Amino acid sequence: MISNLSSLFVRTLRDDPAAAEVPSHRWLVRAGYIRRAAPGIYSWLPLGLKVLQKVESIVREEMEAIGAQEVHFPALLPREPYEQTNRWTEYGDNLFRVVDRKGADMLLGPTHEEMFTLLVKDLYSSYKDLPLSLFQIQTKYRDEARPRAGLLRGREFVMKDSYSFDIDQDGLEASYQAHREAYIKIFTRLGLDFVIVAAMAGAMGGSRSEEFLAVAANGEDTFVRSPGGYAANVEAVRVAPPAAQPIEAAPAMAIVATPDTGTIAGVVDLLNAEHARADRPWTGADTLKNVVFLVTAPDGTTSPLALGLPGDREVDAKRLEAALEPSVATPFTAEDFERYPDLLVGFISPVSLDGTRVLGEESVTKIRYVVDPRVVDGTVWVTGANVVDEHLSGVTAGRDFVADGVLDVAEVREGDPAPDGSGPLTLARGIEMGHIFQLGKKYAESLDLKVLDQNGKLQVVTMGSYGVGVSRAVAAVAEATCDDKGLCWPVGLAPYPVHIVATGKDQAVFDEAARIAAELDAEGVDVLVDDRKASPGVKFADAEILGMPVILVIGRGLAEGKVELRDRRTGERNEVAVGDAVAAISELLAR
Amino acid sequence: MISNLSSLFVRTLRDDPAAAEVPSHRWLVRAGYIRRAAPGIYSWLPLGLKVLQKVESIVREEMEAIGAQEVHFPALLPREPYEQTNRWTEYGDNLFRVVDRKGADMLLGPTHEEMFTLLVKDLYSSYKDLPLSLFQIQTKYRDEARPRAGLLRGREFVMKDSYSFDIDQDGLEASYQAHREAYIKIFTRLGLDFVIVAAMAGAMGGSRSEEFLAVAANGEDTFVRSPGGYAANVEAVRVAPPAAQPIEAAPAMAIVATPDTGTIAGVVDLLNAEHARADRPWTGADTLKNVVFLVTAPDGTTSPLALGLPGDREVDAKRLEAALEPSVATPFTAEDFERYPDLLVGFISPVSLDGTRVLGEESVTKIRYVVDPRVVDGTVWVTGANVVDEHLSGVTAGRDFVADGVLDVAEVREGDPAPDGSGPLTLARGIEMGHIFQLGKKYAESLDLKVLDQNGKLQVVTMGSYGVGVSRAVAAVAEATCDDKGLCWPVGLAPYPVHIVATGKDQAVFDEAARIAAELDAEGVDVLVDDRKASPGVKFADAEILGMPVILVIGRGLAEGKVELRDRRTGERNEVAVGDAVAAISELLAR
Known part of the structure; x- marks a missing residue:
C-alpha cells in the first residue's frame, strides 16, 4: 500500500497536548495517531489504527498457534452473571453501569470470566471436550478513578482476553504454560524489553499468577528483581519472615518517658541519648509503629484495622490496596480517632502495662490487630504505651502480645533480601502488558460449570484467565522507542515501514x-x-x-x-x- | 487452516431457540454460530466470528478502494457533541446512557456523525484538504424497543459507518456516488439479491438518501417497485398529487343524515341506497376520513394533529413515524377526546354548516389539520358534519376548507401508480443492509465545521453519511441461503469452504x-x-x-x-x- 501525505488524514501538532504525562502520550497525539474523545477515551486515527491492527494480528497469530479459538462477546452485558460471582458489587465505581429502557441493569464488561464460563457451560458437558482455550480481542471498559498517560490507563481499551478450561490441575498447568510461552513470543515480537514477575491475583481470585511487565521508567507498576532470578510485582512480594527468637532471652518490659518526641525519629534520638545500648544504637527498626485504617468492604460495611510494622518502614499504599482488595483501607482520620478515644495517636500499643490494651482480640476496643511478617515471636520492640508521652521498651512479640494475623504491606526497599534467598532486591518500574492467572474453580463453582469426568461423575472445571493489553501495547512500544524528536516504530509495527x-x-x-x-x-x-x-x-x-x-x-x-x-x-x-x-x-x- | 470438529468449539442444537422468529436466527443459533447474551445482544462463537470477519474484510476492501481511510472511534462517548446537535434529546429511549463515576453524562454511540465532524474540524482547515472520506468498522448501540430476529435487529451490533467531507454540493455528489458504487460491489460480493430504494433521511437530517435492501420475505422494511424502475422504501414514497380540479364545477354542500352507520362502509352503503349517483356508485374513496393524533415532541411537549385522508386508506404507522420523526404520534385515546368535547368521533370535519369548525387554523379548537396529498383543491368529499349522525356531501377542498399542510402517510397499495409515472407499484419486503445519505451542512453547521475556501472565506463543509450493517449482513446472507436443513454459505463467506x-x-x-x-x-x-x-x-x-x-x-x-x-x-x-x-x-x- 502506498499513501500520500497530501491526502492522508493526519496532522502533526507543534505543541504538546494538555496533560501529556508521558512521552508516548505526547507523541502519539502530536503525530496524529490518536485523539482524546473524553477522559481516558481515545479515537484512533489512520496511522494509530494501523499500529493497533498490527498488534492485534501478532496477538491473534500467537493465540491461534497454541490452539486457542477466537470468539467475540458483547461489551454490553447483563447484570446477573456478575451478580452470581459478586463482581457486580466488588467492582464498585470501576464498573460502568447502564439501565436499559425496560429498567434492566446492565454493565460494560471490564473482563469476561463470567460470560466465557457460562458459554462453555452452555456447550460442553464432558471431560472429553477438554482442554479448551478460547480468546477474544475486544473492547473493555473500566471507569478508572484516575485515567492517565493516554492509552496506558484508559477507560475504554482493547484487550485480548483468553480463558482455559481443564478437568484437573495438571491440565490447567499445561494451559497456563502454553499461554505463558505464547506471551513470551508476543512481547518478543513486539520488541518490548519485558520481565515476568510474580503477581497478585487481585479481584480475579485464584492462585498462581504472573505479570508481563514492559520495563519503563514511566510505568505504573513497581517490580523487584534479585541477582538469583527472583522477580515479582512489588504488590506480590511476600517477605520471608525471620526465624522466631527464643522468648526467654527477651528483656523485661520497661516504661520509657517520651515527652515532646513527636515522631519515631524523636523517640529514637531520646533512646540513644538517655537509654543508650552498649552493642548498637537504637534505630527506627527497633520500634513497632502501629497505624490504624478504616476498612470498607464492597457491601459498604466498615471496620477498623490496626497494623504493627517496623518504625522505619512506611505502608505501601499499592501493596495495601492489593492485599485487601476488594475491600478498601483508608488511614484513620481525626474524625475516626474521635470515635476511639482509647487510641492515643503516637502512643498506640498492642500491650499496656496497666492492662488497657486497645488493639487485638483481647483488647478493650476490640480493634483487629495485624502485624508485618517481620514481627515474629521473640522479636523485641519499643512501642507506644497507650499512655500519653510514654513508650514501652522490651515489648516482646509472642510474650507481651499476640497479633490477630499477618499483613505484608510494608514498603519494599532496594537491597531488601529476596524472599527466596536469591540475593538483594533491586527495584524498577514497568507497564503491565500481560497477566496470566490460574483461576482454579472460583468462577466455575459460582456459575456451576461442571462436566462429567472419566468416572461419570460431575466435576467442577478448573480455569485459567489470561490478558494482553492490546491498545496499551501500542503506547508501551511507543514509550520504549520514541525519542526527543518523535515516534520511532520497529519495522513490524510501523504503519508504513x-x-x-x-x-x-x-x-x-x-x-x-x-x-x-x-x-x-x-x-x-x-x-x-x-x-x-x-x-x-x-x-x-x-x-x-x-x-x-x-x-x-x-x-x-x-x-x-x-x-x-x-x-x-x-x-x-x-x-x-x-x-x-x-x-x-x-x-x-x-x- | 484445518480444524477438526472433535476440538472445534461448536455444538449443534436439535431444537429451535426460544423466540426464533426467522430462519437465519434459528439456524445461526442451532448451528452454534452465535448465542444470545441478553435481549438483542449476541456472542459470536468461532464459526460465526469467521463469517463476520469475512464480511468485514469485504467491506474494508471496498471502502479502501474508493480512497476512504479507516479510523476507529470509541463506543463510549461524551454527551456534549450530541447535545449540540440535539440528538441527545432526539434519540430518546433509543440511546443507552451512562453516568460515569464523576457524574458526567455519557452515551453508547448509535452513530458517529458528531465525532467525525469534530475530528475533521480538529485536523483540517482548508478546502485543499478536501475531499475526505473516513470510515470505521465499529460496535454500535441502540436500545431498541423491540429487538428481534437475532442479528437482524439487535441492540449491540457491528456497523461500517463512513462520512464524506466536501467543500460543495458537486463534491458531495461525487462522494455519494463513489459510496453508492462501493456499496453495489459490497452487496454483490456478499451474494445478496438487493434493491436500491429512495429512503427517508429520518433522524439523520439531510436531503438525498437511498437504502440498499436485501430482498427477503422476513425483512422489516417494505419497499415498492414499478416496471419503469422506480424503487423506494414505502416510508419514502411521496404520492404524486393529482391535478387540481376547477372549483366552479364542484357541487354544493348538503347535509346527509347518517344515523346508525357506524363505519365508513356504513356511510357508503347508505349513500348508495339513499343518494345513489347516476355515473358511478359511492366508494370509500369518496369519503374524507379525519383521524386525530397526539404528537409528542422530543422535549416532551404534546399537541394534537388531525389528518384528513381518503376513507378507503389506513394510516401506515411506519410512514407516519418516519414522517414525524423525531416526534412521535399516537392515535387519540378516549381520554384525549375527553379534553376536546368538540371532536365528535365518527363525525369530525374540517368544515361545518353551522360555523362550528373544529379542525384547522380557523377552527374553534385550533387543532392543526393536515391532509393526504390526494386532497387537492377542487376534490369533492363526503365527510363528517361535526354533528352527531350527520355527514356533509359536496365538501370541496379549497372552497369549503383549506388544510394547514400535507402529510403523506396513508398506506401504499399494490397497484398504486408510481409517483414518477413509471407504472403500477408492486410491494415487497427487504432487510436494510446499507443506507447512504447526503447530510449536507446540518452537522457541520451545528458543530461549526468550516474551512477556508478558494477565496479565503470560511465555508461550512458539506457532508455525507453512509452505513453498512456488518453483523446484520451475516444474518441477511444466512436468511437468503439457508434451507430447511440448515445454513448454506456462499464460498466467499463460509467459515470453511x-x-x-x-x-x-x-x-x-x-x-x-x-x-x-x-x-x-x-x-x-x-x-x-x-x-x-x-x-x-x-x-x-x-x-x-x-x-x-x-x-x-x-x-x-x-x-x-x-x-x-x-x-x-x-x-x-x-x-x-x-x-x-x-x-x-x-x-x-x-x-
Missing part, C-alpha cells in the same frame, strides 16, 4: 518518489510518500515525528543520481545511488 | 481425510474435518446444519478408491475417484 520524503519543486523528484514507492509496494512493503508542497524542514521534522523506521530523502541530489537513506532508529544517514535505493531499503528493513 | 466427513471406524478413512485436508490447505482452502466418533447420520445432519458449501464424504467406498462429493447448495452428489477429489473440489468451489 518506509517514508519517502520528496523535497523541492522538481517534478522528476516526485516522479522518482512515486516510482520507488511502486517498486517497494510490489515487494509488499507499505510506503508513505511525502508529496506535499512544504519546505524540506517541515517534511524532515514530520518524518521524525511520524516515526517510520526507514526514511528515504529524494531531492536535489537526484540530478546526480543520489538519494539519502536515513535510519530513524539510529540517526544514521547514507547517500546511495538511486538505482540501489530499493535494495538498500530492504537491507535496512531486515536489520 | 470445505467440510470433510470421515465416517466409520477405519483408520485409513481418517488418514485420507487428513491427507486431503492438508492438500487443500496447501492450496489456501480452509477445511473443516469431522473426525468425531459419531454415527454417519449425526455427521451428515451436522454438515447440513453447519452449512459449508462443499462436503466431501470419505467412508467405506474408500476401499474401492471412491469418495462422495456433495454440493450443499444444490444437493447434488457425485462419486469421484479419491485421487480426483481435490481437483473436483476446486472445480466445485469455483462454480
Whole structure:
C-alpha cells in the first residue's frame, strides 16, 4: 500500500497536548495517531489504527498457534452473571453501569470470566471436550478513578482476553504454560524489553499468577528483581519472615518517658541519648509503629484495622490496596480517632502495662490487630504505651502480645533480601502488558460449570484467565522507542515501514518518489510518500515525528543520481545511488 | 487452516431457540454460530466470528478502494457533541446512557456523525484538504424497543459507518456516488439479491438518501417497485398529487343524515341506497376520513394533529413515524377526546354548516389539520358534519376548507401508480443492509465545521453519511441461503469452504481425510474435518446444519478408491475417484 501525505488524514501538532504525562502520550497525539474523545477515551486515527491492527494480528497469530479459538462477546452485558460471582458489587465505581429502557441493569464488561464460563457451560458437558482455550480481542471498559498517560490507563481499551478450561490441575498447568510461552513470543515480537514477575491475583481470585511487565521508567507498576532470578510485582512480594527468637532471652518490659518526641525519629534520638545500648544504637527498626485504617468492604460495611510494622518502614499504599482488595483501607482520620478515644495517636500499643490494651482480640476496643511478617515471636520492640508521652521498651512479640494475623504491606526497599534467598532486591518500574492467572474453580463453582469426568461423575472445571493489553501495547512500544524528536516504530509495527520524503519543486523528484514507492509496494512493503508542497524542514521534522523506521530523502541530489537513506532508529544517514535505493531499503528493513 | 470438529468449539442444537422468529436466527443459533447474551445482544462463537470477519474484510476492501481511510472511534462517548446537535434529546429511549463515576453524562454511540465532524474540524482547515472520506468498522448501540430476529435487529451490533467531507454540493455528489458504487460491489460480493430504494433521511437530517435492501420475505422494511424502475422504501414514497380540479364545477354542500352507520362502509352503503349517483356508485374513496393524533415532541411537549385522508386508506404507522420523526404520534385515546368535547368521533370535519369548525387554523379548537396529498383543491368529499349522525356531501377542498399542510402517510397499495409515472407499484419486503445519505451542512453547521475556501472565506463543509450493517449482513446472507436443513454459505463467506466427513471406524478413512485436508490447505482452502466418533447420520445432519458449501464424504467406498462429493447448495452428489477429489473440489468451489 502506498499513501500520500497530501491526502492522508493526519496532522502533526507543534505543541504538546494538555496533560501529556508521558512521552508516548505526547507523541502519539502530536503525530496524529490518536485523539482524546473524553477522559481516558481515545479515537484512533489512520496511522494509530494501523499500529493497533498490527498488534492485534501478532496477538491473534500467537493465540491461534497454541490452539486457542477466537470468539467475540458483547461489551454490553447483563447484570446477573456478575451478580452470581459478586463482581457486580466488588467492582464498585470501576464498573460502568447502564439501565436499559425496560429498567434492566446492565454493565460494560471490564473482563469476561463470567460470560466465557457460562458459554462453555452452555456447550460442553464432558471431560472429553477438554482442554479448551478460547480468546477474544475486544473492547473493555473500566471507569478508572484516575485515567492517565493516554492509552496506558484508559477507560475504554482493547484487550485480548483468553480463558482455559481443564478437568484437573495438571491440565490447567499445561494451559497456563502454553499461554505463558505464547506471551513470551508476543512481547518478543513486539520488541518490548519485558520481565515476568510474580503477581497478585487481585479481584480475579485464584492462585498462581504472573505479570508481563514492559520495563519503563514511566510505568505504573513497581517490580523487584534479585541477582538469583527472583522477580515479582512489588504488590506480590511476600517477605520471608525471620526465624522466631527464643522468648526467654527477651528483656523485661520497661516504661520509657517520651515527652515532646513527636515522631519515631524523636523517640529514637531520646533512646540513644538517655537509654543508650552498649552493642548498637537504637534505630527506627527497633520500634513497632502501629497505624490504624478504616476498612470498607464492597457491601459498604466498615471496620477498623490496626497494623504493627517496623518504625522505619512506611505502608505501601499499592501493596495495601492489593492485599485487601476488594475491600478498601483508608488511614484513620481525626474524625475516626474521635470515635476511639482509647487510641492515643503516637502512643498506640498492642500491650499496656496497666492492662488497657486497645488493639487485638483481647483488647478493650476490640480493634483487629495485624502485624508485618517481620514481627515474629521473640522479636523485641519499643512501642507506644497507650499512655500519653510514654513508650514501652522490651515489648516482646509472642510474650507481651499476640497479633490477630499477618499483613505484608510494608514498603519494599532496594537491597531488601529476596524472599527466596536469591540475593538483594533491586527495584524498577514497568507497564503491565500481560497477566496470566490460574483461576482454579472460583468462577466455575459460582456459575456451576461442571462436566462429567472419566468416572461419570460431575466435576467442577478448573480455569485459567489470561490478558494482553492490546491498545496499551501500542503506547508501551511507543514509550520504549520514541525519542526527543518523535515516534520511532520497529519495522513490524510501523504503519508504513518506509517514508519517502520528496523535497523541492522538481517534478522528476516526485516522479522518482512515486516510482520507488511502486517498486517497494510490489515487494509488499507499505510506503508513505511525502508529496506535499512544504519546505524540506517541515517534511524532515514530520518524518521524525511520524516515526517510520526507514526514511528515504529524494531531492536535489537526484540530478546526480543520489538519494539519502536515513535510519530513524539510529540517526544514521547514507547517500546511495538511486538505482540501489530499493535494495538498500530492504537491507535496512531486515536489520 | 484445518480444524477438526472433535476440538472445534461448536455444538449443534436439535431444537429451535426460544423466540426464533426467522430462519437465519434459528439456524445461526442451532448451528452454534452465535448465542444470545441478553435481549438483542449476541456472542459470536468461532464459526460465526469467521463469517463476520469475512464480511468485514469485504467491506474494508471496498471502502479502501474508493480512497476512504479507516479510523476507529470509541463506543463510549461524551454527551456534549450530541447535545449540540440535539440528538441527545432526539434519540430518546433509543440511546443507552451512562453516568460515569464523576457524574458526567455519557452515551453508547448509535452513530458517529458528531465525532467525525469534530475530528475533521480538529485536523483540517482548508478546502485543499478536501475531499475526505473516513470510515470505521465499529460496535454500535441502540436500545431498541423491540429487538428481534437475532442479528437482524439487535441492540449491540457491528456497523461500517463512513462520512464524506466536501467543500460543495458537486463534491458531495461525487462522494455519494463513489459510496453508492462501493456499496453495489459490497452487496454483490456478499451474494445478496438487493434493491436500491429512495429512503427517508429520518433522524439523520439531510436531503438525498437511498437504502440498499436485501430482498427477503422476513425483512422489516417494505419497499415498492414499478416496471419503469422506480424503487423506494414505502416510508419514502411521496404520492404524486393529482391535478387540481376547477372549483366552479364542484357541487354544493348538503347535509346527509347518517344515523346508525357506524363505519365508513356504513356511510357508503347508505349513500348508495339513499343518494345513489347516476355515473358511478359511492366508494370509500369518496369519503374524507379525519383521524386525530397526539404528537409528542422530543422535549416532551404534546399537541394534537388531525389528518384528513381518503376513507378507503389506513394510516401506515411506519410512514407516519418516519414522517414525524423525531416526534412521535399516537392515535387519540378516549381520554384525549375527553379534553376536546368538540371532536365528535365518527363525525369530525374540517368544515361545518353551522360555523362550528373544529379542525384547522380557523377552527374553534385550533387543532392543526393536515391532509393526504390526494386532497387537492377542487376534490369533492363526503365527510363528517361535526354533528352527531350527520355527514356533509359536496365538501370541496379549497372552497369549503383549506388544510394547514400535507402529510403523506396513508398506506401504499399494490397497484398504486408510481409517483414518477413509471407504472403500477408492486410491494415487497427487504432487510436494510446499507443506507447512504447526503447530510449536507446540518452537522457541520451545528458543530461549526468550516474551512477556508478558494477565496479565503470560511465555508461550512458539506457532508455525507453512509452505513453498512456488518453483523446484520451475516444474518441477511444466512436468511437468503439457508434451507430447511440448515445454513448454506456462499464460498466467499463460509467459515470453511470445505467440510470433510470421515465416517466409520477405519483408520485409513481418517488418514485420507487428513491427507486431503492438508492438500487443500496447501492450496489456501480452509477445511473443516469431522473426525468425531459419531454415527454417519449425526455427521451428515451436522454438515447440513453447519452449512459449508462443499462436503466431501470419505467412508467405506474408500476401499474401492471412491469418495462422495456433495454440493450443499444444490444437493447434488457425485462419486469421484479419491485421487480426483481435490481437483473436483476446486472445480466445485469455483462454480
